[in-house]
Amino acid sequence: MAAEPGSTANGSWERPTAFYSKNVKYGIYALILLFFAYSFWNLRMSPARFIQGLGAGVELISSMLPPAYTPTQRELLIQGILESIVMAIVATVIGIIISIPVAIMASDNLVPGPIYYIGRSIVATTRSLHELIVAIVMVKAVGFGPLAGVLALAFKTIGFFAKLLAEEIEDIDHGQMEAVTAVGGNSIQRYIYGVLPQVMPRIVGLSIYRLDINLRHSTVVGIVGAGGIGITLLNSFDKYDYQFSMAIISVIVVIVMIGEGISAVARRRIQ
Amino acid sequence: MSSNPESWERFDRRERLIRFFMLFAGLVIIVAAWRAMEVNYGYAITAPVELADLFSRMYPPDVGYSTTITGALLETLNISILGTALAILMAIPVAFLGASNTTPNKSTYLFGKFIISFTRSVNVIIWALIFVVVFGPGALAGVLAIAVRSIGFTAKLIAEAIEEIDKGSVEAVTAVGASQLDVLIYGIVPQIKPAFISVTTLRWDINVRASTIIGFVGAGGIGVPLQTEINYFNWEAVLTILIAILGLVLVSEAVSAYLRKKVM
Numbered sequence: 001m002a003a004e005p006g007s008t009a010n011g012s013w014e015r016p017t018a019f020y021s022k023n024v025k026y027g028i029y030a031l032i033l034l035f036f037a038y039s040f041w042n043l044r045m046s047p048a049r050f051i052q053g054l055g056a057g058v059e060l061i062s063s064m065l066p067p068a069y070t071p072t073q074r075e076l077l078i079q080g081i082l083e084s085i086v087m088a089i090v091a092t093v094i095g096i097i098i099s100i101p102v103a104i105m106a107s108d109n110l111v112p113g114p115i116y117y118i119g120r121s122i123v124a125t126t127r128s129l130h131e132l133i134v135a136i137v138m139v140k141a142v143g144f145g146p147l148a149g150v151l152a153l154a155f156k157t158i159g160f161f162a163k164l165l166a167e168e169i170e171d172i173d174h175g176q177m178e179a180v181t182a183v184g185g186n187s188i189q190r191y192i193y194g195v196l197p198q199v200m201p202r203i204v205g206l207s208i209y210r211l212d213i214n215l216r217h218s219t220v221v222g223i224v225g226a227g228g229i230g231i232t233l234l235n236s237f238d239k240y241d242y243q244f245s246m247a248i249i250s251v252i253v254v255i256v257m258i259g260e261g262i263s264a265v266a267r268r269r270i271q
Numbered sequence: 272m273s274s275n276p277e278s279w280e281r282f283d284r285r286e287r288l289i290r291f292f293m294l295f296a297g298l299v300i301i302v303a304a305w306r307a308m309e310v311n312y313g314y315a316i317t318a319p320v321e322l323a324d325l326f327s328r329m330y331p332p333d334v335g336y337s338t339t340i341t342g343a344l345l346e347t348l349n350i351s352i353l354g355t356a357l358a359i360l361m362a363i364p365v366a367f368l369g370a371s372n373t374t375p376n377k378s379t380y381l382f383g384k385f386i387i388s389f390t391r392s393v394n395v396i397i398w399a400l401i402f403v404v405v406f407g408p409g410a411l412a413g414v415l416a417i418a419v420r421s422i423g424f425t426a427k428l429i430a431e432a433i434e435e436i437d438k439g440s441v442e443a444v445t446a447v448g449a450s451q452l453d454v455l456i457y458g459i460v461p462q463i464k465p466a467f468i469s470v471t472t473l474r475w476d477i478n479v480r481a482s483t484i485i486g487f488v489g490a491g492g493i494g495v496p497l498q499t500e501i502n503y504f505n506w507e508a509v510l511t512i513l514i515a516i517l518g519l520v521l522v523s524e525a526v527s528a529y530l531r532k533k534v535m
Contacts, residue, residue: 035352036352036353036356039349039352039353040353042345042346042349042410043349043353043409043410043411043414049406049407049411050406050411053405053406053407053411056404056405056406057405060401060404060405082307083307083308085304086304086305086307086308087308089300089301089304090301090304090305090308093301124521125517128480128516128517128520128521128524129513129516129517129520130480130481130483130484132396132484132487133483133484133497133513133516136487136497136498136501137325137501137509138322140325140501141318141321141322141324141325142314142315142317142318142321142322143311143314145310145311145314146308146310147308147310147311147314147315147318150308151318216392216394217394219394220394220396220397223396223400223487223488224487227308233397233400234400234488237400237404242404249393249397252392252393252394252397253389253392253393256392257388257392260392
């Protein structure tokens, strides 16, 4: 008779383990604990410093409240937020225009092998670098301002959008493409009438989703000088004007939540 | 349908008008947005040239420099792992509050949901700015920034897993006379364990990327040398750092994908 998983010789029951045996399980747990102990030691964090930090934290929070701004600062805040929103829109549009051909290149059912690998590597590269790293490089290349931010966000959009769209294209029904070919359509018509209608809902849904993500990111790329509200936030921290910092953070949170809400409603209506 | 039976049209006239106006409105918004940026076209046109020039100055990467950044790279990895671990510790109670079937009452549910959406809405670099003010520059600020930022994401997904559990095992454990703690350990935890591990590894993967940039505001990791070298226009070293980051991110992505496949 096969033993129940986890049952022992004397008939008592123990929870089954996902590892090969209990020894392996505790060995792995011990290794994980050791690693944490090492990393913790590596931080060189003394309890005194931590407690001091907690005091500083309370002080910071009390100096942040209530959020406040002068009339000049209000101008800066409105300008910065508008610039962030505008950057998000432009970056999403540019990113999507570039992404669609990349997505076709990165779907293995539409293109031959070598092109597929080029497409996949474009997707992998644009995905792996964080938007702030791309932004800092773009600032050096095209100067301070929203253009650098737009380029950075558009760059990041390619990896996200092309990857997810390519997955959708790989799942399409080939019958429709063949039908377009059968009635005499050329290869461009095959894409427009055979592929596009099948992936259009996904394109719209992803665009809205990406606009939401780009809005979040456009509020912070300013920290490296790439336009938007971020630079105002950094300046307020550098000037120890924490009440204004808090005002900016609150506005960012509200804008991001509104964006997320609109995006969620719009995507639900499409699907 | 159309008046001419010979021709087929997908939309009637009203639908076409609505679609036309939606498209038009979209275009107006895009054009207005572009104009509002007040782009200096001189810069915009030379952007490709400038970028090409930048990359020509970066190449070849400064291989000798790579030995000096191993410490910072390890610190990045440590920040990401400690930050994720701390995030999980804080996210578990939040997840039980934010799951409709385990939360004690309506107000705790709303409190859980509030923490989830608030921590998610503030970007990691803003958290880093705040914690650098509190704890001073260094990896500690980075760990806390990563941890706080990750609470929302992990708690949200764990809460969803808790909401999807099979009530049968909870009832079975209760029926044999278990205490509330036993119900938690034997009834709920085994059911959410796979989701828990996959959420943790997925977030760790995201946090590796995030911990490469928090150095820009002084919160430790590879971002610190990256910003220094960029400010000194030491482009060959910058390319070395970028390649190192790329490698780290790709490896962590592979590890995370392997672990998630293993538990799913």
